Amino acid sequence: MTSTSLSTTETVDSQGEWEPKIMAFCCNWCSYAGADLAGTSRIQYPTNARILRVNCTGRISPEFILAALNMGADGVLVSGCHPGDCHYTSGNLKARARWALMETAIEQAGVDPRRVRLQWASASEAQVFADGVRTLTEQVRKLGPIRREWV
Amino acid sequence: MADPVSIAMGQGSSCWGCFQSLVDIHLNLAQVLPALEIKYWQAVADFKLHHLESYEDKSIVVGLYEGMARTEEDIHLLKLLRDKCQVLIAFGSCSCFGGIPGLANFSDIEECYDVKFRENATVTGGKVPSENLPGIAPVVKPNNSFVDIDIYLPGCPPTSKLILTAVTKLLAGEPIELPPHTVCHYCEREKKETPVEKILRPYQGIADPDRCLLEQGYICMGSSTWGLCEGQCVNKGATCRGCFGPPPPILQDHGANSMAMLGTYAPLPSEQIKEQVKDPLGTFYRFDYATSNLGQIRIKREEVKTR
Amino acid sequence: MTEEKTIRIDPVTRLEGHGSLTLKLGKDGKVKDVQFNVNSTRFFEKFLEGRPMEEAPRIAPRICGICPIPHHLASVKAVEAAWGVSPTPTAVKLRRLMIEAKQFSSHVIHFYALAAPDFVYGPFANPADRNVAAVLRDLPDVAVQAIKMMEFGQELIKTVGAKAVHPTTAIPGGMLTSLKEEDRDFFLGRLEEIQQLTLNTVDLAKKVVTDYLDVITKVAVVPTYYLGLSNKGTLDIYDGTVRVQEPGGEIVADFEPKDYTKYYGEYVSDHSYATHIYYKPAGYPEGIWRANTLARCNVNERMATPLADAALKEMRELVGRPSHHTFAYHYARIVEMVQAFEWIAKLLNDPDICDTDVKVVDVEPKAGNGVGIVEAPRGTLMHNYVSDEKGMLTKANLVVATNNNIAGIEKSLMVAAKQIFEDKALEGLKLPEPMVKK
Ligand code: SF4
């Protein structure tokens, strides 16, 4: 994985306020299409998310998510097809189980699990996708930058 | 006989198990030891630190460093070996990834001091010792954050066979090429591609000796772990806990990818898997927390604190 | 001498752990202070917390790569004590086979690789010579004998424990694997040769003891308390009660492992990361005790096996009971090595050793507090764990073998340093010619 879009310095807006950096992994078949639709339908959502398209949430190892946090993302969103709707039958069921393990591990490691979010959004659910980004961004904004979580 | 190859063996905070495993090449010692000129090996030869410090830089061909480096003395020795040796080998999983002692990073060092020196069943009110002792860093950092490592030889400990192979190649001046397979490759148990319905704890029931332990519900990290051990635990009924770290690339996130592995075999609903797998951090990151992404975040947290 | 002087020995060599020595001499040339500095600690007690308790036997062995088997077993015994689980009889035999095999190979490596170079080359030889690699060069027959004995022990551990270093097969309720008949037969076939080598070692040791009798009986003779496991007066390394002997020789305590907190005191010294363990009723430093080979021989009346018992009697004729002779630890080590061999032979010949009934099925985790004590080569090893109702480990206290000896080592060093620097005792000592002269 490269970190081209995630510089390790903290982002600030024009007023000098800190802005959370969110990394979003979207499944190609639903959520990425949903994100696209959100764009074309001009549904407003925070610009903090950098979206990366993967073929299926089943392709995502917790390594991707944790590497993003390690490289400077303040929060990570994973968005895939609803259980039962996965293009590859059960990719998202595996993703869900991995997620549960990872959430516990993150918490054990002292990182606030509210920095990560797993959601299901189909191709037509542009609003669900956009709301997810907003919810996570606001949650992370309250938590502050990951680097200062423990200070 | 060719001239002996000079070698220095250093020991950081470790258990000596890697060196014990080296000694366990048994009669091969009769070939290997005479081929080595031991320049430093504190458990075996009487050279002191000042001897090592007095050698010219890069004057020793091979250096082996066992253990992680948490005390000032460990770090000094690690850097010293790097300076004096042409090839530096991270010997064993502590040296490659922080190893089991890296689990101390789960806690703050003050909490560690509490149970060790201040308050437990046999101690009350002790003070942290400091006279004539090297300081202890607040976290375990991986050895490769202090120096460049040339060769990683993982395992807790690396098997005697692996050590013999590596040493023989080194003495012959040949590259060490190791098979990339995971532990499952060497496991005699049969896999049937059945998803796991319930995760069991290792003492529960009696496992079928011929079937994959993981598919029977016992957490086994064989499929996410480098099989250089040739499956010694799993072929004796014990689940793999991943002591050889990840298959190449050697610094991938073994813990994270082991969670991916378990999620694949056991696609259970969240509540169930949370209830059944009680300690993911202590299980999947057992030997390599310090080099994992989560472990790196933990180390950065300490740096932010001290800045 | 007019100036104060500090002597540092860094590191203390031919020791597996991390230690250095600080010795302070006063203006008058008198020894003012001797410190044995143990330079590292890794906080196992802390990170065992939060783990499922059955994982402790897979984590704790990493405390020591020389004695991972005693750690594995003390740990599993502590879990079983906390949960009220009893392993099957065959499992106990296999565990004993493993721990005796460890005792055997550890004593061999200690005698030949760590101690013997001093006797072979004499204590004042060049460091490049005074080590096991040099023994291999100069006395290949002796070295090969040592290697074969170590191999026997280590390979036996691997067969039973899956790994020779950091075994993995003991589990609450028993063992995860039984011993295959073909494996048993392989080791049975090796017994005769190993017995011969063991007896050769006894002869070699006796020669060393006679040669160095002056050193043994005069240098570092230090009365202390002694600690060791005892099976009704018989030396046992896997099971029993814990005995404490006072310097005069009387057994002052003989207790169940679970009661250890009444007897164990832990003193945090200001100059060592390893704490000093002592006999609590006597206080510190009066109650300083030593563990390890000689201590076990002191606290027990007899050995468990015939050849070892005969060897113990011979030893006692020379050094008595209790023996306070620090150098007699080497002798006691050989006595124990013989017992370990005889135990191995007995177990391998046991008709039930290959039974497959090695684990009970109904292990249930519960809230509990358990203590597991075994003997490691370097001394009595204690693991104490507390678990919650789900069987998660909430608290651990470990007293590892070596910590029982740190204060005793310091005491012996003080006595030896006074002898060397103040009484110049070395000059009058009778030392034999080194076996190999350089
Ligand atoms: S890798 Fe394992 S055997 Fe080697 S020093 Fe570390 S804990 Fe000991």
Ligand code: SF4
């Ligand atoms: S997961 Fe474990 S038990 Fe299953 S095949 Fe792999 S190594 Fe063997």
Ligand code: SF4
């Ligand atoms: S099977 Fe797993 S735990 Fe056992 S030695 Fe191999 S890598 Fe280590």
Ligand code: FES
């Ligand atoms: S294809 Fe969308 S989650 Fe699998």
